[in-house]
Amino acid sequence: xxxxxxxxxxxxxxxxxxxxxxxxxxxxxxxxxxxxxxxxxxxxxxxxxxxxxxxxxxxxxxxxxxxxxxxxxxxxxxxxxxxxxxxxxxxxxxxxxxxxxxxxxxxxxxxx
Amino acid sequence: xxxxxxxxxxxxxxxxxxxxxxxxxxxxxxxxxxxxxxxxxxxxxxxxxxxxxxxxxxxxxxxxxxxxxxxxxxxxxxxxxxxxxxxxxxxxxxxxxxxxxxxxxxxxxxxx
Numbered sequence: 312x313x314x315x316x317x318x319x320x321x322x323x324x325x326x327x328x329x330x331x332x333x334x335x336x337x338x339x340x341x342x343x344x345x346x347x348x349x350x351x352x353x354x355x356x357x358x359x360x361x362x363x364x365x366x367x368x369x370x371x372x373x374x375x376x377x378x379x380x381x382x383x384x385x386x387x388x389x390x391x392x393x394x395x396x397x398x399x400x401x402x403x404x405x406x407x408x409x410x411x412x413x414x415x416x417x418x419x420x421x422x423x
Numbered sequence: 424x425x426x427x428x429x430x431x432x433x434x435x436x437x438x439x440x441x442x443x444x445x446x447x448x449x450x451x452x453x454x455x456x457x458x459x460x461x462x463x464x465x466x467x468x469x470x471x472x473x474x475x476x477x478x479x480x481x482x483x484x485x486x487x488x489x490x491x492x493x494x495x496x497x498x499x500x501x502x503x504x505x506x507x508x509x510x511x512x513x514x515x516x517x518x519x520x521x522x523x524x525x526x527x528x529x530x531x532x533x534x535x
């Protein structure tokens with residue numbers, strides 16, 4: 312069974328540009344989460360999808376971040392326009408049941 | 424907000440035991456977790472413990488939970504160089520739905 316996959320593994324962009332990160336959850340997992348670790352600090356929750364619906368987006372930092380999960384399969388996280396403080400590692404996770412998260416390898420974002 | 428605290432660094436000699444400590448804040452957390460992140464890799468679930476347990480052992484790993492002090496520890500017996508990684512403690516606070524709250528991670532260095 313394939314795990315959670317994320318793309319790209321590393322993206323380097325300039326301040327003001329746009330980046331879109333993609334996450335493919337484990338097949339059959341209705342729950343999909345985005346987390347991020349900025350500047351080596353704590354891993355912080357961003358949002359949670361149940362199928363295509365946003366269950367909780369309380370962790371989204373501001374309106375420059377837009378997450379979608381059309382059709383309830385893969386999800387994208389767009390940052391537009393990117394700022395320097397957005398640099399970090401963005402993790403995606405999926406689960407079938409509560410409390411059992413499987414994480415991807417993360418997408419490292421560097422904003423210059 | 425909820426805070427999970429860990430010491431940031433730990434160095435041990437190969438063959439010794441490692442003990443990584445964590446304190447959490449929400450006494451209503453049902454599950455407490457340990458995740459491992461190796462260099463360049465994603466977050467790997469190592470083990471978890473239910474809040475009604477005080478100890479769980481899994482091969483070289485022993486998790487101890489002190490609910491009164493809200494203290495969680497991970498002991499790795501016979502530490503190997505392959506155990507070098509960042510170890511994250513995480514909880515699901517009672518009022519946070521399914522959202523994990525992570526500690527800052529403890530970087531374990533295993534010296535030959």
